[in-house]
Amino acid sequence: MIKHLLPLLLCAGLAAATISSFCPAEGIRRFSLPRLTTRFVQCTDGIPTLNECEPGTVFDSRLELCAVPVVETAAAATDDSSGRIVECPDDYDPERATYIRHPTLCDVYFICVGGIAHQQNCPPGTYFNSELKVCDLPEKVDCAIHN
Known part of the structure; x- marks a missing residue:
């Protein structure tokens, strides 16, 4: 999973070294991606996945959801x-x-x-x-x- 996500994260401006540092080992957190307002990374127990907001919404990093x-x-x-x-x-x-x-x-x-x-x-x-x-x-x- 991470090998497929890594190129997308790198294209979005995130360095490989930061992948493990921005995903907490436990719990669920969502993070915005630089310059990509309709995409975000969801970390679930340390595992990042790339997600896309529904049409007409953008990711709100304060709320950690698409709105x-x-x-x-x-x-x-x-x-x-x-x-x-x-x-x-x-x-x-x-x-x-x-x-x-x-x-x-x-x-x-x-x-x-x-x-x-x-x-x-x-x-x-x-x-x-x-x-x-x-x-x-x-x-x-x-x-x-x-x-």
Whole structure:
């Protein structure tokens, strides 16, 4: 596996000597690749694998997952009355991102990182599924509000 991954990593700008140093011996970690925004390396118990994000998403190294590029940040994710659309939980866990659906738009959701809500938009024709924490077909999503 690593012999097939090595040329790709080298092409992406990673030296062979760093492969073992950036993959922890235990657990799962994901790392971005220089100049390749839609690809990332997933290390599982010290073994690296090259992965590609779904179309329309890029790898977010802060979240360690593929996401729709952020259109608006928390500063812009406000409404006129209360000042905030969603409230991120205080118990931030970098291993588990918090996803919150927009209260009035079925195809918009937020990813909370360090207490800051980052707005994400589902691809056209899909709604955010709060149970699965993914964008899904409208008929599979319980969303009484239609946008």
